[in-house]
Amino acid sequence: MNPPDSSNSATWLPKQRIGSYELMRELARGGMGEIWLARQSGPRGFDRLVVLKRIIAGDEDSSFESMFIDEARISVQLNHANVVHIHELGKHDDAYYIAMEYVSGKDLRALLERFRRRREIMPTAMAVFVASKMCEG
Numbered sequence: 001m002n003p004p005d006s007s008n009s010a011t012w013l014p015k016q017r018i019g020s021y022e023l024m025r026e027l028a029r030g031g032m033g034e035i036w037l038a039r040q041s042g043p044r045g046f047d048r049l050v051v052l053k054r055i056i057a058g059d060e061d062s063s064f065e066s067m068f069i070d071e072a073r074i075s076v077q078l079n080h081a082n083v084v085h086i087h088e089l090g091k092h093d094d095a096y097y098i099a100m101e102y103v104s105g106k107d108l109r110a111l112l113e114r115f116r117r118r119r120e121i122m123p124t125a126m127a128v129f130v131a132s133k134m135c136e137g
Contacts, residue, residue, distance in 0.1 A: 010093040012036060012054070018092045021052060021099065032056065032064060037102065040087075049104075050087060054097035065096060072098045081136055 012034070016023045021038040028035045036052045055068045072089040075098075079085075088099040108130065115122050122130075 010095070018052060018097065019088075019090050019099075021050060023052070024049075027051065033068075038099075040099070049102040051084075051100050051102045052097050053100065054092075054095050056095065068096055068098075072096075075100075082134065 012018065012023055012026075014023050014025055018038065020042065021040050024037045024039060026034060026036050033053060033055045036054075038050050038052045039047060040050050041047050055065060069089065072086060075083070076086040076089075084101040084103060086098060086100050090097050090099060111130075112122070
């Protein structure tokens with residue numbers, strides 16, 4: 001994981017409040033954005049884990065910002081078992097973020113990377129199971 005880059009947007013930190021969300025930990029970071037695990041809390045014990053995805057590209061890159069907003073607009077219209085649900089498009093300190101459903105567990109990339117590191121191939125039964133789950137919905 002790369003260190004936070006605060007040159008273009010305010011750096012997010014664990015325990016920081018972003019709207020109705022409390023940041024817990026950074027899950028991933030790329031050249032244009034980052035993904036955080038967060039907790040959304042409400043009245044009378046309402047509590048759920050969500051993922052916040054935010055762009056950290058410079059202000060000069062308005063085309064990336066437009067694509068990010070379009071991603072939220074399109075994604076919120078999708079309803080499929082294999083597509084995470086979008087809860088909100090928000091803005092904090094001049095940076096847009098998307099709040100989305102958190103799906104617990106390992107991702108397929110991590111599983112494939114484990115096999116690659118061990119120089120093994122995925123067992124056929126596991127590959128069929130993964131493919132069948134991809135086709136559900």
